[in-house]
Amino acid sequence: MLGLVMRQLFVDAFKKLYGEEPPAQNVSFQKTRPEFEGDVTIVVFPFVKIAKKAPDVIAKELGEEMVKESEYIAKYNVVKGFLNLLISDKYWIGFMQKTHLNEKFGRKEVAGKPVVVEYSSPNTNKPLHLGHIRNNLLGWSVSEILKANGENVVRVNLVNDRGIHICKSMIAWQKWGNGCTPESTGKKGDHLIGDFYVMFDKHFKEEVKNLLPANYDQLSDDDKEKAKVEAENASPLMQETREMLRKWEAGDKEVRELWEMMNNWVYEGFDVTYKRLGVSFDKIYYESQTYLLGKSTVMDGLKKGVLYQRDDNSVWCDLRDEGLDEKLLLRRDGTSVYMTQDLGTAQLRYDEFHPKKLIYVVGNEQNYHFDVLKRVLVRLGFEWGNDIEHLSYGMVELPSGKMKSREGTVVDADDLMDEMEATAKNVSEELGKAHGLSDEESAKLYHMIGLGALKYFILKVDPKKTMLFDPKESIDFNGNTGSFIQYTHARICSVLRKAAEANVAIGDKVDIDSIQPGEKSLLTNIYTWPSVLEQAAINRSPAMIANYIYDLCKAFNQFYQECSIMKEPDEKRREFRLQLAAMTARLLRNAGELLGMQMPERM
């Protein structure tokens, strides 16, 4: 809003003074640094050639002209080539009047073709861990951000429910499970299955070790590798597992029943975790229902001559002319690989929604995969392959290094949430903030705080970057944390409660004619929200939202410290400050929602 008005004003002034339009790309506005007076700064260096005058002279002339022409510019000053403009209080008050009650400030109406966002995409052989948490939070949050920007978002999940890894858990359960169930063990289904997966791996390793040749240690690296592969193939456990997969694919009744039962345990477990994390989906795809679809497309491509077949019958796509490699699409035995399945699911999804964009929230280790996927689709004649966007996020590392399931260093999602909530409880009790709440209320509050801290901690870093998850730091509730955000909200609510108790009415009308410094930095902060939201959507970056609310909260806390609200003697100013506080709280809820964070009224 301000940007456009200012731009026009500047262009007009410039034309009038120098008889020429300034090059549009050089006209940029930025926030004035706090050490100078003003709100908006224009850099005039790029215009010295056109104006043929010294930078400070140009700045002065432009400033003079702009102040004269607009009632919204109160004054200006020039420092070197920087023209600082002070926006009049009248403008800010007008903005405040217009927006302070708007719950949806900055949001746009949803319209247009759908945008499909896939995220989570779990395997059904183990419970969710920290890596999945980043994925889920990102997928959820980016969806919310896009929705807030008017996109018609459809959230989908693709469950990898079939394959050799599932069979491993099944074999282990058959052998050593003694018919146990989540009920009989009191374990969450996904954890129970995960345990059997680990159990399989342990026994399998043991077998392989015993099958290695006696002289294994003396072999060369190449031979070692060979011997290992041989041993793995010879392992009875592995053979049984492969046999089970074959039976599964053949539709063997017994295997399918076992598979269904165990997968359902997992889904029940996942549901609990998803619910607690606060994420959900509009549609869930199962790979077992879609994995065959890719095959026919590949066969079509083969017929059309876009793909080719080798002597061993395997099918490939040659992408070498695009700087990539050859990619296998069907194994020599005719079974499908990951890529084949993804070709199928992409088509299914496209046919169902005809979206303008298909966004996949998947870790950056699969960058190459998606690069290939898009190109193969386009080659097969699906132009919309170009509408696929891989929202590629960085890995989560621990202070000890990478998470490795085999070394037991994975951080389990359920455990982590338990811990966050428990810490929220401890801290609240230590600070003596928990009194007066029922058990149910306090449990809800600890959930809000614990999960809020976790979400903020993860979402505040740029999705593209590898992030370090330090448990000690994640559980700290001071400084740049989710708790700080929530605390600020609770503080505002507390003031508003006090006002209500004192029967101080807060009207709709903003009735004030000047703004004080402490008030202004808060207000100008709020003012930038719509552009932040827009940028966050363009960049698919919840981090931009998180950084924004942090600044907003800092601005509020400074205001709170500097300006007494309820003790303000001037009634109109007191009301204005209450309006400002209420507006901040609204915005915190509005923005917090985009990160999946709830805002407590007291804490």
Add this chain to the structure above:
RNA sequence: GGUCUGGUAGCUCAGCUGGAUAGAGCAACAGCCUUCUAAGCUGUGGGUCUUGGGUUCGAAUCCCAACCGGAUCACCA
């Protein structure tokens, strides 16, 4: 080795399409609760923005190279 990606304070991170003296939090130290929630506020110290070139009025930001990390290049998913 090919491709992609990153390197900012002791640690974790901001820094938008180039703009003023590079910012926060944590950690350290020093202040502020008879006053709206101290999970807060204020201040101090801490930097060759990995290095070297280039582009220009101006570079943490753009380009090239080197060094160091990470990912990927499976008839795994």
